Amino acid sequence: MSIRLLLYLGILIIGGFFGYKGYGGKKLESKLGTIQTVCLLLLLFIMGLKMGLDEKVISSFFELGFQAIVISIFTITFSVILVKLVKGFVLKNIQQGEQNDEL
């Protein structure tokens, strides 16, 4: 595992702990939401800057668009098929659980 992955995991876990414990209360939570939105939009703007500065992205924009749509169609199709394969197994358990609840 790379250091970067460990760092990401560590930050996620620390954030998760804060969220789980509910530190800061509702007031901070609403402020945090605004900070989060501003940060996200600013970062996305910078990410866009990087794309705009890269000739390769601009020159192959339509090619990227086509590839993106093919990838998204394949991801959706395969995930629907795999969920369909396990559906019976998952639902059987839920129906049994419901019956047990009734008992």
Add this chain to the structure above:
Amino acid sequence: MSFKIILAVVAGIGVGYFVLPSEILQYTDYILDIGLCLLLFFVGIDIGKNKDVFDKIKKIGFRVLLVPVMIIIGSVFGSIVAGLILGIPMNEAGAVGAGLGWYSLSSMMLATYSSKLSALAFISNVAREIIALLTIPIIAKYIGDIESIAPAAATSMDTSLPLIAKSTNPHTAIIAFISGVIVSTSVPILVSVIIKL
């Protein structure tokens, strides 16, 4: 929110292409790296807040976890197959698929790797969300309730949840929410692991 996100990226592309000199490029990676850490912290808080998910999983049964697992495997495998057809390296195509519809996070995580791949992740995952919103009612009607959660992937805990709830039943909506939380949690881990392969 989705519109603002797309607008921020498009504005960035426009300013980057027409206004700024390319020397600025060397500084963007530092800002993105620091920003990504901040963003992951916020993501952690959001995931941590959903503490009742564990109780819901216990109540419904652990087999329900197969739904997000299959969505993840199907998405990554599907994107690798698409990558083979399109001539994209397996790790790059797999990382795009591992975005699981979370276009802001996945494209940001890949931005320091390559801006071309970051753009591909962004467009592909935006397309996934749009296709999901269009197909969820159709899949729910003609294929099945649980299957309609699959196109939504990470968005089944927030943006797609109302549509899934409307197109299916309360039981499926709970499964969709649980699945969305698990899938979302896996995005930052999977994207950074798969791109390194």
